[in-house]
Amino acid sequence: MNNKAQEKAPLLDAILKYTSEPITHFDVPGHKKRQNPEITEAFGERVLKLDANSTPELDMLGHPTGVILQAENLLADAFGASHAFMLVNGSTSGVQYMILTACRPNDKIIMPRNVHKSAINALIMSGAQPVFVAPETDYNFGIMNGVRFESIKKAIAEHPDAKAVFLINPTYFGAASDLRAIVKLAHRHKMAVLVDESHGAHFPFHPEFPDSAMEAGADMSTISLHKTGGSLTQSSALLLNERFYRRSQVRTVINLFQTTSASYLLMSSIDLARRKLATQGRQIFDKLLAELIEAKKTITAIPGLAVLNRDYVDGSGVYDYDDTKIVVKVNGLGLTGFQVYNILKKDYNVQAELAETYVVLFIASIGDDAGTLKKLTDALADISSRFYGAPEFLVEMREMMLEPKTVISPRDAYYSVKRQVALEEAAGEVCGESIMIYPPGIPLAIPGERLTHEIIEHYKFYKSQECVVINDEENPDYVTVLGTP
Numbered sequence: 182m183n184n185k186a187q188e189k190a191p192l193l194d195a196i197l198k199y200t201s202e203p204i205t206h207f208d209v210p211g212h213k214k215r216q217n218p219e220i221t222e223a224f225g226e227r228v229l230k231l232d233a234n235s236t237p238e239l240d241m242l243g244h245p246t247g248v249i250l251q252a253e254n255l256l257a258d259a260f261g262a263s264h265a266f267m268l269v270n271g272s273t274s275g276v277q278y279m280i281l282t283a284c285r286p287n288d289k290i291i292m293p294r295n296v297h298k299s300a301i302n303a304l305i306m307s308g309a310q311p312v313f314v315a316p317e318t319d320y321n322f323g324i325m326n327g328v329r330f331e332s333i334k335k336a337i338a339e340h341p342d343a344k345a346v347f348l349i350n351p352t353y354f355g356a357a358s359d360l361r362a363i364v365k366l367a368h369r370h371k372m373a374v375l376v377d378e379s380h381g382a383h384f385p386f387h388p389e390f391p392d393s394a395m396e397a398g399a400d401m402s403t404i405s406l407h408k409t410g411g412s413l414t415q416s417s418a419l420l421l422n423e424r425f426y427r428r429s430q431v432r433t434v435i436n437l438f439q440t441t442s443a444s445y446l447l448m449s450s451i452d453l454a455r456r457k458l459a460t461q462g463r464q465i466f467d468k469l470l471a472e473l474i475e476a477k478k479t480i481t482a483i484p485g486l487a488v489l490n491r492d493y494v495d496g497s498g499v500y501d502y503d504d505t506k507i508v509v510k511v512n513g514l515g516l517t518g519f520q521v522y523n524i525l526k527k528d529y530n531v532q533a534e535l536a537e538t539y540v541v542l543f544i545a546s547i548g549d550d551a552g553t554l555k556k557l558t559d560a561l562a563d564i565s566s567r568f569y570g571a572p573e574f575l576v577e578m579r580e581m582m583l584e585p586k587t588v589i590s591p592r593d594a595y596y597s598v599k600r601q602v603a604l605e606e607a608a609g610e611v612c613g614e615s616i617m618i619y620p621p622g623i624p625l626a627i628p629g630e631r632l633t634h635e636i637i638e639h640y641k642f643y644k645s646q647e648c649v650v651i652n653d654e655e656n657p658d659y660v661t662v663l664g665t666p
């Protein structure tokens with residue numbers, strides 16, 4: 182990384198200069214940066230000024246040759262990639278661009294089943310055939326982790342014609358797989374490695390974090406700079422190691438979908454976040470990691486709670502672990518994770534990232550410090566003092582985990598004739614949509630999979646748990662399946 186160059190923020194400088202010039206605008210956006218009382222009152226005048234259209238001095242995201250290209254080159258340098266593409270539609274779009282670059286219709290792609298819905302939707306768009314690999318499951322915490330090297334090895338041996346391996350680094354709950362070994366193996370079999378790194382944008386900036394995809398030699402990865410890197414919501418980046426794919430190939434796919442009016446607020450926030458991570462990340466994360474060790478010690482000592490830590494690393498499903506994730510097991514208080522999630526918000530004003538049956542996930546990032554962590558540990562201690570002593574909340578976890586039975590490809594299922602059936606009657610049918618709770622947005626069933634009694638029961642359990650259940654039907658008591666109405 183070029184430390185001196187990383188102190189620059191060319192896109193931010195360009196937009197700031199542009200806003201200070203007395204330009205009379207006969208271009209879009211239509212607010213013309215003039216006083217618009219409603220917007221100004223809601224967002225502040227500065228937002229209007231920074232909200233600009235592409236011009237020669239501000240460059241163009243679809244075909245960058247000026248300040249956007251300079252900012253993307255600095256981004257690539259900071260993340261160890263040969264090229265970086267700024268994205269303004271989140272990592273959802275990056276995951277889709279990666280899969281659409283790698284796969285033509287009917288190409289096979291190996292992936293763990295606990296992928297985000299964006300990857301499933303990319304299978305529908307591309308027509309690629311998934312070869313699902315079961316992730317390792319932790320029945321004690323009730324969460325899914327990474328994939329074992331041996332599971333990927335077996336899938337590669339059984340499907341030597343697959344075009345790519347898709348991985349998650351890390352999972353929502355912080356588990357990293359053995360990326361380096363998987364990349365080596367995949368490359369030996371002429372398969373590319375694509376990585377959903379939405380929860381790992383901070384990895385290159387501290388040696389204690391797991392390897393980033395680019396460090397491990399992967400071919401493409403997508404980072405949500407907005408999730409853990411400190412930029413504005415929706416701003417992400419696709420990173421490329423030019424080996425299997427040329428930069429122009431990726432750019433062509435991106436330009437099939439990406440807006441021609443990319444937000445300069447989002448893009449310049451990437452420039453700022455990258456500068457901060459590259460120039461101050463090491464010191465910031467040194468401090469945060471030390472504070473997290475103390476916070477996790479405190480949580481471990483609270484009656485009824487347990488928290489994941491370094492001991493969790495088992496060399497397989499958790500080959501390495503991201504310590505910025507705080508996964509707290511709460512069912513020892515006689516409550517579900519969903520209940521504790523709601524209590525934390527209602528009674529303590531603490532917003533967790535997500536809940537699962539036994540756990541609540543808190544994400545610590547560049548925006549946290551000992552003060553915010555103390556608010557969390559104090560709230561958890563108080564909840565424990567209120568509820569500890571009740572019998573542990575337990576469900577039959579084995580029945581709740583996924584065992585997908587793919588009948589037809591997601592794309593063929595998506596384009597099939599479909600009908601709605603009541604949930605009670607859905608077992609045995611082939612699913613015509615993705616059903617999930619959000620977050621995390623990992624589908625329980627996807628188009629083309631056989632719905633089992635266990636999946637339906639799992640879904641009904643979630644519906645009863647005050648969490649956001651998503652399916653296509655407006656009436657969540659029905660599910661879309663294949664077949665003539």
Ligand SMILES: Cc1ncc(COP(=O)(O)O)c(C=O)c1O
Pocket residue numbers: 270271272273274276296297299349353377379380405415417620621622
């Ligand atoms: C694992 C994973 N991949 C992809 C995404 C999509 O990212 P974004 O919200 O930036 O579109 C998410 C979002 O939560 C995610 O958890």
